[in-house]
Amino acid sequence: DVKVTQSSRYLVKRTGEKVFLECVQDMDHENMFWYRQDPGLGLRLIYFSYDVKMKEKGDIPEGYSVSREKKERFSLILESASTNQTSMYLCASSLKDRKLNEQYFGPGTRLTVT
Amino acid sequence: TQLLEQSPQFLSIQEGENLTVYCNSSSVFSSLQWYRQEPGEGPVLLVTVVTGGEVKKLKRLTFQFGDARKDSSLHITAAQPGDTGLYLCAGDAGNMLTFGGGTRLMVKP
Numbered sequence: 001d002v003k004v005t006q007s008s009r010y011l012v013k014r015t016g017e018k019v020f021l022e023c024v025q026d027m028d029h030e031n032m033f034w035y036r037q038d039p040g041l042g043l044r045l046i047y048f049s050y051d052v053k054m055k056e057k058g059d060i061p062e063g064y065s066v067s068r069e070k071k072e073r074f075s076l077i078l079e080s081a082s083t084n085q086t087s088m089y090l091c092a093s094s095l096k097d098r099k100l101n102e103q104y105f106g107p108g109t110r111l112t113v114t
Numbered sequence: 115t116q117l118l119e120q121s122p123q124f125l126s127i128q129e130g131e132n133l134t135v136y137c138n139s140s141s142v143f144s145s146l147q148w149y150r151q152e153p154g155e156g157p158v159l160l161v162t163v164v165t166g167g168e169v170k171k172l173k174r175l176t177f178q179f180g181d182a183r184k185d186s187s188l189h190i191t192a193a194q195p196g197d198t199g200l201y202l203c204a205g206d207a208g209n210m211l212t213f214g215g216g217t218r219l220m221v222k223p
Contacts, residue, residue: 001168004156006164009154035213041215042122042214043204043213045210045211058210090157092156100147101147101206101210102147102162104159105149105157105158107156108154
């Protein structure tokens with residue numbers, strides 16, 4: 001059974017703190033993605049990675065960075081958290097077959113920045 | 115940036131009713147996916163449609179891809195409380211997925 005796990009379901013951080021969100025998949029997928037989800041805005045892509053040590057900016061990369069040192073792990077970093085980064089963060093993975101690009105999601109991390 | 119618009123944004127119906135959710139764009143997609151997301155969970159893929167005019171059925175759910183591959187619809191027959199959730203469409207333009215804003219469905223018993 002496919003599985004994408006995220007390190008925390010709920011997280012509360014203070015403004016200015018450095019925040020790490022971890023995502024691990026056990027499906028040997030090449031592609032991994034980080035989205036944020038806000039009411040009425042759907043899912044917006046922050047960063048994605050097609051391979052180890054490789055990263056590409058999505059639609060809203062400002063204020064975020066990522067790291068992919070191992071194939072199964074993709075980390076999202078908020079260098080200095082701000083209140084407008086309060087959101088639901090979703091990690092996803094998919095096979096490199098671009099024809100379908102079907103993505104498998106983790107349960108999400110609800111981050112609150114106070 | 116390609117946009118996908120979903121309508122309606124919210125839908126509250128009684129058990130047993132039928133409903134249709136729409137996903138529209140001015141852009142052409144190579145495929146379109148529908149996901150359902152339950153509270154506190156990530157989206158789960160329901161179906162992928164690839165060919166213009168394609169119709170796929172998943173029990174009481176019928177998915178259709180427009181002939182021009184710019185729009186899609188999801189029809190649910192005899193909705194049940196277990197259908198409650200957020201329905202998301204996502205278009206694949208070859209590099210990454212573009213998600214619609216979602217339709218939040220509540221089915222009351």
